[in-house]
Amino acid sequence: MGDITFDFSNKVALITGAAGGIGGALATLLARSGTTVVLADLDAQAIETRAASIGEQGGSALPLPLDAGDAESIDRLIGEVRERLGRIDFLIPSAGIYPASEIDQISDEQWRTTQRINLDGVFMLTRRALPLMAEGAAIVNLTSVAGHRGSVGHAHYAASKGGLIAFTRSLAAEVGPRGIRANAVSPGIIDTAMTAEARALNGAEWVASTPLRRNGSAAEVAAVIAFLLSETASFIHGEVVHVNGGLFMAG
Template sequence: MSIPAYDFTHKTGLITGATGGIGRDVARLLFDAGANLVLLDLDPGSLNALAVELGDDARVAALAGDASSPEIIDGALALTTARFGALDFVVPAAGIYPESPVTETSDELWRKVMDINLDGVFRLLRAATPVMADGGAIVNFASLAGHRGSKNHAHYAASKAGVIALTRSLAHELGHRGIRVNAVSPGTISTPMVEALVAERGESMLSGTPLNRFGNSMEVAQVAAFLCSDGASFINGETIHVNGGLFMAG
């Protein structure tokens, strides 16, 4: 992998959903640019494999658990301060994308999607911002669905619309500390989470994408890493689309 154009030496980032397609590549980019990392994910096996891949125990700490759980969040923040003493970047990348028409969506499923995709982000940022270093950065993950809606994924679309509003609200609240809060809004990215969608509607989605291809997780992660960097020092409260022009195409 080529060396990034930014330098995160002596900076610390907390990433949830760290072993997902996008979260993993965010971790790789921040680590390669010198950052210390605290990785949080539900799957301990995948989490350990990522930590081994990165290969520097002095700069990587990992915690397995539910990223929407207040207890796990508190544990991750305690681990961060104990190991590295400061927190500069927070990247909540945990999320789920179950398919369900509105009329077949149970209260339990609706609540589960909201709990992981929106409530968990809120809980994490509520707990993390008091201990974050001034001048830090938060990068949330929204989705094209949060802007346009999504057939059979109303719960997901609603949760991601909430992330967009939360991002803007926190940008207002934290700007006086120099903490920038932005979001990345991916379109169709080739990750396991959207395999079923691509199999069902991939051809029609490509026909409406000016670049005529799906994105990959590294293309999204590069935008997230940029938003953490000094290169984005005056970008705040924004949602950056990464979708090959699909949103523009309508």
Template sequence: MARFTDKTVVITGAAGGIGSALALLLRAEGARLVLHDLSPDALAALPAELAASAEVVHVAGDGTDDEVQARIVTAAESLGGVDGFAPAAGIYLEAPLAELSFAQWRQTLSINLDAVFALTSKLLPVLNDNAAIVTFASVAGERGSRGHAHYAASKGAIVAFTRTLALELGSRGIRANAVAPGIIRTRMTNDSVSKHGDEWAAGTPLGRHGEPEEVARAVAFLLSPDSSFITGVQLDINGGLYMA
């Protein structure tokens, strides 16, 4: 399959478990990529298929920073404008509400929500007609999550933002959808899985945690023409955890 030949996709959090799995999948299907992550070392450690080249541009730095966002936009424009955008960067920190500081609250919303709004806004002028946006929500945004009020709030808000994008950009053929992963085996969830993994798996209808590639395949579908009449939806990729 080559659903992304001559298409440019921007991925933030590209060195993370889900981001890198998505980048590998899209590159195998012909996509040009703008890959962002906080650390240049993390980007340099990506598989050889994702090394910086004429068709794969690396942008390192704090994704909440205006200058870093501007470099992402410039890179995307140099590759022909944006046909797909997957803001996968995020943080997942544990803190019970009674111990949650305002600084921790703002840090999580800044990365998980504010940066998505800011970069989306900056990409609008280089967003090609019929492009697709896939944001990252979470089962926590649907159900709440003990010890993760800041994370759950950011992910619930992402869905409302995404549906508004679908409403406002639909006249250009641009689609916007969200995916809601459950517990996926990545570095970001290692600590929480080590504490609660067995309990969470037992509460999931499929009885296990997910893998990054399972999320990547769903995101690729929503970015591709295969989902050409789907917009404004949240796709749950959590083994049925949202029902438990």
């Protein structure tokens, strides 16, 4: 995929999970398109490095450490963004974990941790970010094919992502009248660190059941997110866009 760009000059984006594969690819694309990107992640060193690299390429990036499942940490993040940048045009909560265990092996604690980071964290961030978002702003959540059809060995993850689909639709219904758009992307199997272990176990089977016969790249997901954030998608709202090479086809 070539180096696409959008006209996002003077926009401010808050990306969580910005040290990761999809969040990182999105940060690079948005920064190249003129956006000031706030890079939030648990991995403080990785976002510092990414911000420096964006800066070297002429972009503007602000790295801020975050525990996406912790209300106080989110309060600190939003407080800093308010003080230093004053507003949020694009909100992309991409931080997430993908634990593996069959249901009879998932501890109550593992279940709660997964919901806390993948689902509660998105709600807590969204509620705190909304006061900084005005008409024309846009939100894109990261759900998953697992949220539509379930996932053997990942029930806690699938449940968190299914919850996010319902949250995104509810959010869209509430913020639409304010001129804020909210959508989600639903990736299939994407080559990032998150899926490395599972791909080592199931990779061949997953590729065989994907009609395009390959996994996706983080850049391919980032491009769809950027499109949804852009004015080109100005009438797309409350939608879940699949980016999965045909692995799962649904309305």
